[in-house]
Amino acid sequence: MKPAAFDYVRAESLDEALDVLRNEGGDARIIAGGQSLMPMLNMRLARPRILVDIMRLAELRRVEPRQGNIAVGAAVRQAELLEWPALDRDLTLLSLALPWTGHAQTRSRGTVCGSIAHADPSAEMPLALVALGGEVVLRSARKRRRVAAHDFFLGVMATDRNDDEMIEAVEFPATNGRRCAFREVARRHGDFAIVACAAVATERGVRLAVGGVADMPVAREFDILPASALDGALNAFAWDLDARDDFHATARYRRDLVRMIGHELIAEVTR
Amino acid sequence: MTRMAAEQRHRIRFTLNGEAVDRACEPRMLLTDFLRHEIGATGTHVGCEHGVCGACTVNVDGRPARACLTLTLQVEGSEVRTVESLADRQGRLGLLQSAFRRHHALQCGFCTPGILMSLDALFARRANADEAEIRDVLTGHLCRCTGYAPIVRAALEAAAELRGETNREAVDA
Numbered sequence: 001m002k003p004a005a006f007d008y009v010r011a012e013s014l015d016e017a018l019d020v021l022r023n024e025g026g027d028a029r030i031i032a033g034g035q036s037l038m039p040m041l042n043m044r045l046a047r048p049r050i051l052v053d054i055m056r057l058a059e060l061r062r063v064e065p066r067q068g069n070i071a072v073g074a075a076v077r078q079a080e081l082l083e084w085p086a087l088d089r090d091l092t093l094l095s096l097a098l099p100w101t102g103h104a105q106t107r108s109r110g111t112v113c114g115s116i117a118h119a120d121p122s123a124e125m126p127l128a129l130v131a132l133g134g135e136v137v138l139r140s141a142r143k144r145r146r147v148a149a150h151d152f153f154l155g156v157m158a159t160d161r162n163d164d165e166m167i168e169a170v171e172f173p174a175t176n177g178r179r180c181a182f183r184e185v186a187r188r189h190g191d192f193a194i195v196a197c198a199a200v201a202t203e204r205g206v207r208l209a210v211g212g213v214a215d216m217p218v219a220r221e222f223d224i225l226p227a228s229a230l231d232g233a234l235n236a237f238a239w240d241l242d243a244r245d246d247f248h249a250t251a252r253y254r255r256d257l258v259r260m261i262g263h264e265l266i267a268e269v270t271r
Numbered sequence: 272m273t274r275m276a277a278e279q280r281h282r283i284r285f286t287l288n289g290e291a292v293d294r295a296c297e298p299r300m301l302l303t304d305f306l307r308h309e310i311g312a313t314g315t316h317v318g319c320e321h322g323v324c325g326a327c328t329v330n331v332d333g334r335p336a337r338a339c340l341t342l343t344l345q346v347e348g349s350e351v352r353t354v355e356s357l358a359d360r361q362g363r364l365g366l367l368q369s370a371f372r373r374h375h376a377l378q379c380g381f382c383t384p385g386i387l388m389s390l391d392a393l394f395a396r397r398a399n400a401d402e403a404e405i406r407d408v409l410t411g412h413l414c415r416c417t418g419y420a421p422i423v424r425a426a427l428e429a430a431a432e433l434r435g436e437t438n439r440e441a442v443d444a
Contacts, residue, residue, distance in 0.1 A: 001321070002301065002304070003299045007274055008281075008298035009273065009275070009444075010275075010347070012272065013337065032343065035322065035340055038322070038339075039322055040338065042301075042320050042340075042367045050274075053344075053345060056346070102326075102411075104389070104407065104408050104412030105328050105335040105389055105408075105411040106411070107335075108331075108335055108336055183275035189407070216311070
């Protein structure tokens with residue numbers, strides 16, 4: 001399994017990268033850490049004519065607070081975000097979810113934004129972005145626009161990004177002491193999730209997001225309810241996700257996991 | 272802007288196990304193939320070629336990396352280390368390799384180079400790594416022979432030795 005041939009641009013400025021996208025958009029792909037894109041290239045599920053490497057762009061390699069959000073630039077590797085000193089306090093959910101994102105050997109190169117651009121329905125970074133209600137900052141040679149997480153993910157590996165755009169950064173609302181919880185079931189720690197759930201405490205109750213079941217991560221708000229009513233609400237959520245049987249698990253097992261993990265996480269963040 | 276055409280070979284410079292590499296390759300060449308076919312360093316093994324098995328794990332700028340998910344051109348200017356760096360010039364096994372031999376932590380040996388490089392990177396950062404951390408790193412590798420238990424034992428012993436808690440020199444000599 002070897003990639004089909006492509007031209008390679010080692011971008012020396014953001015404008016250079018955006019120019020390539022403007023001129024050759026649909027044929028070009030951004031490569032950052034490559035941990036989602038390289039398997040696609042090796043298996044020839046993707047055959048871009050040109051790759052644009054953005055990892056030398058210092059302006060994309062920043063984690064910074066921005067008006068209540070934490071902005072993570074497109075060249076920030078997952079391992080680097082894990083080592084960000086304020087992670088536990090400001091991005092509690094990410095501190096829980098990142099250790100489940102791939103393996104140490106892929107987090108060392110893979111970027112946070114790359115995982116979100118790839119939009120695998122069972123991946124942890126898109127799930128965390130949806131759970132926190134974050135935003136994706138898209139940039140083209142013409143303009144910059146912001147898209148809410150729930151509008152960005154459109155389906156399995158499908159997003160709202162246009163061919164001439166790249167993700168410049170993603171912004172996660174800072175957790176500010178809100179309780180968060182995360183749990184995942186996979187065949188092997190670090191493999192794609194059969195079901196992954198993230199919960200964040202809100203003013204009225206809990207926001208629960210589920211990955212690995214629907215075509216994209218899905219979040220729902222739960223008020224603080226008596227146990228029996230919560231059972232019903234979680235059951236409705238589990239069915240609404242429209243689980244399917246596949247090689248890894250049955251739809252029924254996935255619904256069971258959503259109900260069970262959902263209960264545990266809601267208890268954990270409302271305790 | 273440096274645009275490197277698909278069908279041409281382009282200059283690539285990096286450091287491999289402390290020695291300068293100055294060669295050329297096509298953009299699509301994976302680091303696994305460059306190491307094995309261009310350099311002739313066949314210690315890095317090729318398994319699944321999509322990042323799952325871990326056999327091709329090397330060290331790039333101090334961190335473990337899948338060589339099969341890395342384009343050679345991406346390591347321009349980097350320091351790359353492979354399993355060939357673990358033994359000394361006389362071919363004497365390194366500390367981690369010796370522990371693997373003592374504990375029968377390999378049978379066919381196909382997965383071993385990648386596991387050694389992951390553990391080497393772990394111990395370089397965290398000399399106090401405990402069993403849970405070792406097992407967490409090992410989730411990034413598939414070994415179909417050993418059942419992992421001897422690998423964990425070897426890693427724990429190597430970690431203790433690195434911390435100076437045991438000294439095996441007399442035994443190995």
